[in-house]
Amino acid sequence: MAFNPDNHGLRLFVRYLVLCLIALIFIFPxxxxxxxxxxxxxxxxxxxxxxxxxxxxGDISLNNYFxxxxxxxxxxxxLNSVLVTGxxxxxxxxxxxxxxxxxxxxxxxxxxxxxxIVIATLIIPFETIAIPLLLLVSKLPWIGLDGLHWGWLxxxxxxxxxxVADGLTIFLFVQYFKGLxxxxxxxxxxxxxxxxxxxxxxxxxxxxxxxxxxxxxKFLVMYNQYLWPxxxxxxxxxxxxxxxxxxxFQLNVAWGExxxxxxxxxxxxxxxxLLLQRAFIASIASTGVKG
Amino acid sequence: MASKLTLSNRTGWTFVLPGFALIVTFIVLPFFFAIGxxxxxxxxxxxxxxxxxxxxxxxxxxxxxVVTLKPERNDAGEIIRNEAGEIQYPRLREITRSEAxxxxxxxxxxxxxxxxxxxxxxxxxxxxxxxxxxxxFLFVLVVAPVQGSLALMLALLINHxxxxxxxxxxxxxxxxxxxxxxxxxxWRFIYDGQNGLLNSILQALTFGLFQPVDWLGNPSTALPxxxxxxxxxxxxxxxxxxxxxxxxxxxxxxxAAAVEGASRWQTFRYVTWPGLRNTAxxxxxxxxxxxxxxxxxxxxxxxxxxxDSTQTLVFQAVExxxxxxxxxxxxxxxxxxFAIVLAISLIQRWLTREx
Numbered sequence: 001m002a003f004n005p006d007n008h009g010l011r012l013f014v015r016y017l018v019l020c021l022i023a024l025i026f027i028f029p030x031x032x033x034x035x036x037x038x039x040x041x042x043x044x045x046x047x048x049x050x051x052x053x054x055x056x057x058g059d060i061s062l063n064n065y066f067x068x069x070x071x072x073x074x075x076x077x078x079l080n081s082v083l084v085t086g087x088x089x090x091x092x093x094x095x096x097x098x099x100x101x102x103x104x105x106x107x108x109x110x111x112x113x114x115x116x117i118v119i120a121t122l123i124i125p126f127e128t129i130a131i132p133l134l135l136l137v138s139k140l141p142w143i144g145l146d147g148l149h150w151g152w153l154x155x156x157x158x159x160x161x162x163x164v165a166d167g168l169t170i171f172l173f174v175q176y177f178k179g180l181x182x183x184x185x186x187x188x189x190x191x192x193x194x195x196x197x198x199x200x201x202x203x204x205x206x207x208x209x210x211x212x213x214x215x216x217x218k219f220l221v222m223y224n225q226y227l228w229p230x231x232x233x234x235x236x237x238x239x240x241x242x243x244x245x246x247x248x249f250q251l252n253v254a255w256g257e258x259x260x261x262x263x264x265x266x267x268x269x270x271x272x273x274l275l276l277q278r279a280f281i282a283s284i285a286s287t288g289v290k291g
Numbered sequence: 292m293a294s295k296l297t298l299s300n301r302t303g304w305t306f307v308l309p310g311f312a313l314i315v316t317f318i319v320l321p322f323f324f325a326i327g328x329x330x331x332x333x334x335x336x337x338x339x340x341x342x343x344x345x346x347x348x349x350x351x352x353x354x355x356x357v358v359t360l361k362p363e364r365n366d367a368g369e370i371i372r373n374e375a376g377e378i379q380y381p382r383l384r385e386i387t388r389s390e391a392x393x394x395x396x397x398x399x400x401x402x403x404x405x406x407x408x409x410x411x412x413x414x415x416x417x418x419x420x421x422x423x424x425x426x427x428f429l430f431v432l433v434v435a436p437v438q439g440s441l442a443l444m445l446a447l448l449i450n451h452x453x454x455x456x457x458x459x460x461x462x463x464x465x466x467x468x469x470x471x472x473x474x475x476x477x478w479r480f481i482y483d484g485q486n487g488l489l490n491s492i493l494q495a496l497t498f499g500l501f502q503p504v505d506w507l508g509n510p511s512t513a514l515p516x517x518x519x520x521x522x523x524x525x526x527x528x529x530x531x532x533x534x535x536x537x538x539x540x541x542x543x544x545x546x547a548a549a550v551e552g553a554s555r556w557q558t559f560r561y562v563t564w565p566g567l568r569n570t571a572x573x574x575x576x577x578x579x580x581x582x583x584x585x586x587x588x589x590x591x592x593x594x595x596x597x598x599d600s601t602q603t604l605v606f607q608a609v610e611x612x613x614x615x616x617x618x619x620x621x622x623x624x625x626x627x628x629f630a631i632v633l634a635i636s637l638i639q640r641w642l643t644r645e646x
Contacts, residue, residue, distance in 0.1 A: 012453075019448065023462045026527070029477040030465070032488065048486040099310030108303025114311055121318045123636060127584040127605045128629040131612030131621035132324035133317065135335065165313035195302045224470035226587050227605075231613040242472045262473050273468045277461045280468065284528060285535035 028054065033266070037064055037259040044256050064260035068248075071257055073236065074264065077244035081265075084159045084240055085222040091164045092218050093211055099165070100173030101199050105185055115174075121167040127227065133162065134231050154235040163222060169214050172286065176210035177203065213283035216276070223269065241265040322629075329623035335616035348623040354416030356395060358386055359409050370408065380410055387414065420624070423595075423602035426514055430521075430603065431582035438522045439574050442529035443567075447559075449530065450537050460534075464527035471524060475591035478520045482506035482592075507593055510600035517588050517601055525581065529574050536570030537563070572643045576636060583632050604628045 031054045036044045038060045047053045068074055102108070103115050137152040152158040180203065188202050204211075226242045233239055236247075242265075248258045273280050329348050333341045360380040362370040371379045387395045398414040401421055405411075415421045449460050466474060481488045484505025493501040506516040540563060548558045586605040589595060595602040595610070604624055612621020 015451075015453070019456075019459045022445070022448075023459055025523070026463050026466055028488075029474070029481065030469070032480070033473075033477055045486045048480065048483075048488055049491045053488060053491075095310045095313065098306045102303045102306035106303040106306070107298045108300040111303060111307075114307060117319065118311065118314060121314055123633065124318060124322055124629065125580055125584050125632060127586060127608070128625040128632070129318065129321040129325060131608055131618060131625055132328055133321040134613060135328070135333070135618050136317075136321055136324060138335065161313070162317035165310040166318070167314065170310060195299065195306070199306075220468060224472070226470070226472050226590075227609065230590075231609065242470055245472060245476070258476065262476060266469055266473050269468055270465070273465070274461065277457075277464075281460065281464060281531050284464075284467070284531045287532075 030266075030270070033259055034263050036256065037263040038062070039064075039256060041254055041256045044259070064254075064256035065264070067254060068257040068260045068264070071254070072244060072247040072261070074244070074261065076237065077239055077241045078265070080156075080238060081223060081240040081242075084156060084225075085219060087156070088160045088163050088222045089215050089218045091160070092166075092169055093214055095165055096169040096214065097173050097204070097207065097211070098199065100170050100177055101203060103170070104174050104177035105182075105198075105203075106195070118167050118170050122171070130227060130231065137162070137232060153232050154238055156238060158232045159225070159229055159238070159240065162228075163218075168287065169218065172214055172217075173207075173210055176207065180206055209282075212279050213286050216280055216283040217287070325622045325625045325629070328619050329626045331619050333619045333622075335613075335618050337616075344619075348619055349627075350416065351620075352417050352420045352623060352627070354398060355401075355421070356398065356414050358383070358395065358412050358414060359406075360386075360412060362408050378408060383412060383414070419599055419602055420607060422599045423604050423607045426600070426602055427583060427585065427604045429514065430518060430585055431579055433515075433518050434522055434582050435575055435578045437518075438526055438529060438578055439571070441522065442526045442574065443533050445526065445530040446533035446537060447563075450534060460530075463530060466524045467528045469524075471587045472591055474524050475520070475588045478516075479507065479592055482516050482520075484508055508597055510598045513593055513597060513601045517585075517592060520592075521582075521585070521588055525578075529578065532574055532577070533567070533570060536567045540566035568643070572639060576639055579635055579639075580632060583628060 035054060035056050036047075038056055039047065040059055040061075040063070043058050047058070052058065099118075103111060103118075137158050139150065140152050142149045142152060142155075142157065184202060184206075185198055188198050193201065224242060225240060229238075229240050229243045233243065236244075245258075245261065248254070248261060330343060330345060331341050332344050332348075360383070363379045363381060365371055373379060383400055386392055387398050389395075395414060398416050399418050401413045401415045401418050403410055403412040445463055449456060449463070480486070482505075484490070484503060487503070487506065489506065490501070490503040494503070504512060506512050544562045544566070545558065548562050553561070584605055585603045586609065589601055589603055589606045590609075593601040595606055605628065608621045608624040608628065611617045611624065
C-alpha cells in the first residue's frame with residue numbers, strides 16, 4: 001500500500017474526531033453538574049432542554065453553595081469522610097504490608113494455610129456479608145476511655161476497622177515484595193538487623209509504587225463508601241459525604257443545592273485524580289495482574 | 292531464601308496477626324454467620340429468642356410451582372366465555388388458598404401464559420425475590436459482554452502512540468473515580484421524563500419526532516437505563532485492564548504479522564486476541580462480580596421500582612436485613628447470592644483452565 005500523506009492526514013483527523021466525540025460522552029454529566037451548581041433552580045431545569053445545560057450562562061452565582069451549607073452540615077460530612085478515609089488508608093498500609101512482609105519473606109508454621117485463607121476471601125463480595133456483619137458489629141464490645149461499651153453502631157470505628165485489612169491489598173504487597181531482591185533482606189539480617197528494622201529500613205523505602213497503588217485503591221473505596229455507612233450510621237454526626245446526600249432529599253428538593261453539594265464532594269477527588277492520573281491508572285491496572 | 296535466617300515462627304505470626312485477625316473477624320466470620328443465620332429467624336432487635344428454623348427461609352424465597360388453570364365449563368361441558376368471547380378461568384386464589392393444595396399455600400402469581408385452552412401460571416412464594424433474581428441475572432448477562440467489548444474497543448483505540456492520547460485515556464477513565472452515588476444522581480437528570488437531557492438530545496437529533504420517555508419511570512426501560520449508566524460508569528476501569536493486557540503482547544509478534552502481510556482483522560484475530568486470553572477472563576470475572584453486587588444505582592435511582600422492574604438481589608438483601616431488620620431473611624439472600632457468584636467463578640475457571 002502506497003503511503004499517501006493526504007490520506008494519512010485525513011485518517012488522523014477522523015481518529016481525533018472519534019476520540020473527541022467519545023470524550024464528550026464521558027465528560028458531559030460532570031460538565032452539567034459543575035455548571036448547574038451555579039444556577040438557580042428554575043434556570044437549571046429550563047436549561048436542560050438546550051446546550052445551555054453545559055454552559056455557565058445566565059444567572060450565575062454561588063448562592064447554591066451557601067444554600068447547601070445552610071441546609072446541611074456539609075463541613076461535618078466532609079470532615080467525617082476525610083477522617084474515616086485517612087485513618088483507614090494509613091492503618092491498611094501498615095497492617096497489610098506487615099502481613100505481606102511476613103508471607104513474602106519469613107518462613108513459619110501455617111504460613112501457606114493462612115495465605116490461602118487470605119486469598120480465598122477475594123471471592124467473597126462485601127455485599128454478601130454486609131447483613132451478618134451488621135449484626136456482628138451491633139454486638140461487638142469496645143473499651144474506650146470511659147469504660148466498656150457494647151455495640152459499634154454510630155461510631156467512626158465501625159466505618160474504619162472492618163475495612164483495614166483485605167485480601168487484595170495483602171496480595172498486592174506480597175506480589176510486589178516477591179519481586180524485591182532477596183539478597184538485600186538476607187544481607188541486612190547478616191548485619192544484625194531485626195525483622196522490624198528490615199521491614200521499615202530496607203523494604204518500606206523500596207515500596208513506593210505498591211504503597212501508592214494500595215493507598216489509591218483504598219482511598220477510592222473508602223471515600224465512595226455508601227452501602228456500609230448507610231446501614232451502620234444513623235446519627236448525622238458520624239455520616240460520611242455520600243450518605244449525607246440523603247439530607248438534600250428530605251422535604252423539598254433544591255436541585256441547585258444538590259448540584260453544589262455534588263460538585264463540592266466530587267471536584268476535589270477529580271483534581272486529585274488529574275494530578276496523579278498515571279498513578280491512579282497504574283493502580284487499577286495492577287489489580288489486573290492477579291489472574 | 293532457604294537459609295535459617297528467614298525461619299521465625301514468632302516474628303512470622305506477630306507480623307501477620309493483626310491483618311489476619313481483622314480478615315477473620317470481619318470477612319470470614321460474617322461469611323459463616325450468614326450461613327448460620329439463614330437457618331434461623333434472627334432479627335436485628337427482637338425480644339424473642341432466636342430459633343432454628345432449618346431451610347424454612349430458603350423455602351420461603353425459592354418456592355416455585357407451575358399450576359394449570361382449566362377453563363370453566365358449564366353443566367354441558369362447554370367452555371364458558373364472557374361477552375368478549377374470552378375463556379373464563381377459575382381464580383388462582385381457589386388453588387393457593389385451598390385446603391386441597393397445602394403445598395401452594397401463600398404463593399402468588401409471578402407470570403402466566405396461554406397453552407391451548409388452558410392457562411399455565413407460575414406461582415412463587417416470594418415474587419419480589421424472583422424478580423430480583425431474574426433482574427440480577429439479566430443485568431450481568433447484558434452488562435458483562437457489552438461493557439467488556441466496549442472496553443476492549445476503547446483500549447484498542449487508545450493503544451496508539453498519538454499526540455495527546457493520554458488526555459483521552461484520562462477522560463475515559465474519569466467516571467471511575469467519581470462515586471457511583473454521584474453518578475447515579477446525575478443520571479437521574481439525564482433520564483428524567485420532563486427535563487431529561489437524554490430526551491432533549493434525542494428530540495434535537497430527530498427534529499422533534501422523538502416522543503419523550505420517562506426512562507426510569509417506565510417498567511420496560513428502567514432496567515436497561517440502569518444497565519446503560521452502569522456500563523458508562525465502569526467501562527474506563529475495564530479499558531485500563533485491557534490496556535495492561537495489550538501491553539504484555541510482544542511487539543515482535545506484530546512486526547511478524549506485518550511482514551506476513553496480515554490484515555488488521557487477521558492481526559487482531561491471530562495476534563492480539565490470543566494474547567488477551569487471561570485478561571478476558573479477568574475482565575469477565577470482575578464485571579460479573581460487580582454486576583451481582585448491584586445496589587447503589589438502584590438505591591439512588593429507582594428504589595427497585597417501577598413495579599419491581601429494577602429489584603436486585605443485594606437491594607432485596609439490604610431492604611430485608613436492614614430496612615425490615617429481618618437479619619435471617621437478608622442473610623439467606625446473601626448466601627444464595629454467594630452460591631451463584633461461587634458457581635459462576637468455578638465455571639469460568641473451568642472453562643479457562645490450562646489445557
